[in-house]
Amino acid sequence: MARILIVDDDAALLRLLSLRLRKGGHGLIEASSGEAALARLDQELPDLVITDMRMGGMDGLQLFEAIHRRHPLLPVLMITAHGTIPDAVRALQRGMFGYISKPFEARDLLAEVDRAIAASQALGANVPVDDSDDPAEGWREAILTRSPRMQQVLAEARMVAATDASVLIHGPSGSGKELLARAIHAASHRAGAKLVAVNCGAIPENLVESELFGHVKGAFTGAVRDRAGLFVEAQRGTVFLDEVGELPLAMQVKLLRVLQEREVRAVGAERAIKLDVRVIAASHRNLEEEVAAGRFREDLYYRLHVVALDLPPLAERREDIPLLARHFMAALAQRYGKTVNAFGAGAVEALASAPWPGNVRQLQNTVEKCVVLSTSPLIDLTLVQRALANQSQTMPALDEARRAFERDYLVQLLRLTSGNVSQAARLAHRNRTDFYALLGRHQLEPGQFKPADSA
Numbered sequence: 059m060a061r062i063l064i065v066d067d068d069a070a071l072l073r074l075l076s077l078r079l080r081k082g083g084h085g086l087i088e089a090s091s092g093e094a095a096l097a098r099l100d101q102e103l104p105d106l107v108i109t110d111m112r113m114g115g116m117d118g119l120q121l122f123e124a125i126h127r128r129h130p131l132l133p134v135l136m137i138t139a140h141g142t143i144p145d146a147v148r149a150l151q152r153g154m155f156g157y158i159s160k161p162f163e164a165r166d167l168l169a170e171v172d173r174a175i176a177a178s179q180a181l182g183a184n185v186p187v188d189d190s191d192d193p194a195e196g197w198r199e200a201i202l203t204r205s206p207r208m209q210q211v212l213a214e215a216r217m218v219a220a221t222d223a224s225v226l227i228h229g230p231s232g233s234g235k236e237l238l239a240r241a242i243h244a245a246s247h248r249a250g251a252k253l254v255a256v257n258c259g260a261i262p263e264n265l266v267e268s269e270l271f272g273h274v275k276g277a278f279t280g281a282v283r284d285r286a287g288l289f290v291e292a293q294r295g296t297v298f299l300d301e302v303g304e305l306p307l308a309m310q311v312k313l314l315r316v317l318q319e320r321e322v323r324a325v326g327a328e329r330a331i332k333l334d335v336r337v338i339a340a341s342h343r344n345l346e347e348e349v350a351a352g353r354f355r356e357d358l359y360y361r362l363h364v365v366a367l368d369l370p371p372l373a374e375r376r377e378d379i380p381l382l383a384r385h386f387m388a389a390l391a392q393r394y395g396k397t398v399n400a401f402g403a404g405a406v407e408a409l410a411s412a413p414w415p416g417n418v419r420q421l422q423n424t425v426e427k428c429v430v431l432s433t434s435p436l437i438d439l440t441l442v443q444r445a446l447a448n449q450s451q452t453m454p455a456l457d458e459a460r461r462a463f464e465r466d467y468l469v470q471l472l473r474l475t476s477g478n479v480s481q482a483a484r485l486a487h488r489n490r491t492d493f494y495a496l497l498g499r500h501q502l503e504p505g506q507f508k509p510a511d512s513a
Contacts, residue, residue: 081164133156135170136158226362226367228340232419233417239298243338248336271316271324286324293334303348314358373414380406383401390425391429408442424445461500464500471486477504
């Protein structure tokens with residue numbers, strides 16, 4: 059039997075709800091106003107809240123917002139009149155579980171209540187309610203969700219996967235743009251070929267064209283052998299251009315030409331190669347604003363923006379936090395050889411109410427800290443609070459960020475020159491001695507970048 063808090067300032071409707079829910083076998087808590095409902099929540103936490111939209115004083119939307127701040131995992135159902143349905147839809151986008159339109163049949167009310175209670179119970183147990191483990195859903199097995207917003211994104215992704223249309227994925231950093239791109243590729247007819255992912259913001263500007271489109275031997279200083287670019291490497295597959303908004307304007311022109319002509323010419327090559335690739339791009343930037351500011355070409359934007367998919371930030375899909383947290387806990391416990399297997403009282407609630415500016419990636423990092431520091435099979439509330447309090451320290455120090463960039467830059471040079479230190483040092487404007495010292499600092503071995511036939 060579930061405990062349901064029903065809220066309405068209309069005594070007749072409150073009585074009708076009570077009768078129908080009791081017949082359905084549920085226990086009830088009644089409140090005649092939003093303020094009274096919050097007071098009851100301070101005393102007892104139900105499995106579900108049902109509230110009318112229109113009430114004197116605190117209305118249903120204000121009550122939902124107050125409940126969502128205090129108890130983000132508690133499902134809320136809204137009873138709406140026809141004219142308030144748009145408000146209910148907006149509330150759905152902010153995390154409300156669902157709404158029931160007046161007038162309603164008893165069977166419809168009880169069906170929606172049963173659905174909400176099942177979700178409420180799943181939030182408190184380690185029982186995923188998404189269908190990613192369904193064999194038919196293997197294309198998106200890496201994306202765990204019970205969020206209606208995410209389910210809508212995945213439904214759109216599945217539809218667009220059946221075509222060769224270019225896709226532009228919007229979403230904040232850490233929200234899973236590459237996972238969605240890989241899911242689209244896995245659901246497409248190109249799944250048997252490669253998906254080649256490239257972070258456009260991580261490639262030094264003078265190497266972007268060679269990385270994407272390749273070069274021939276002698277095309278420039280350091281080009282000691284022919285090298286196929288990433289587009290050719292993805293032939294008959296998919297190219298995922300992450301952070302495409304970081305491409306320099308000159309490179310945007312060349313990318314547009316490749317997309318229009320469906321062929322690519324390596325740097326220094328006399329002939330172009332016909333391409334058969336699907337392009338998925340992503341950016342955390344608002345590319346429409348970038349176009350308006352003159353930092354991104356409008357023609358390239360529309361070439362990439364055939365279909366747009368918007369990934370919500372984690373703060374707008376809080377119902378996914380318990381599912382993701384438990385998934386990360388299990389995976390990380392296995393990685394570190396720990397016996398951690400559960401969250402203690404209040405721990406998941408604390409995770410679900412945190413702000414998460416770093417989205418899913420930040421949640422994973424926080425759970426990892428908890429797993430590493432846990433001294434028992436249970437991750438308790440204190441440990442979660444400590445990990446959350448240290449979130450401000452997750453931003454890397456300047457020296458750490460500089461080292462990470464320097465290592466990426468050296469790797470790109472060694473890849474470009476196939477491990478030729480003399481050529482790589484010349485491109486970096488460093489002498490061989492200094493360059494070897496840099497490689498040693500980052501424990502990079504040039505031989506690892508030489509072709510297999512010359513090793």
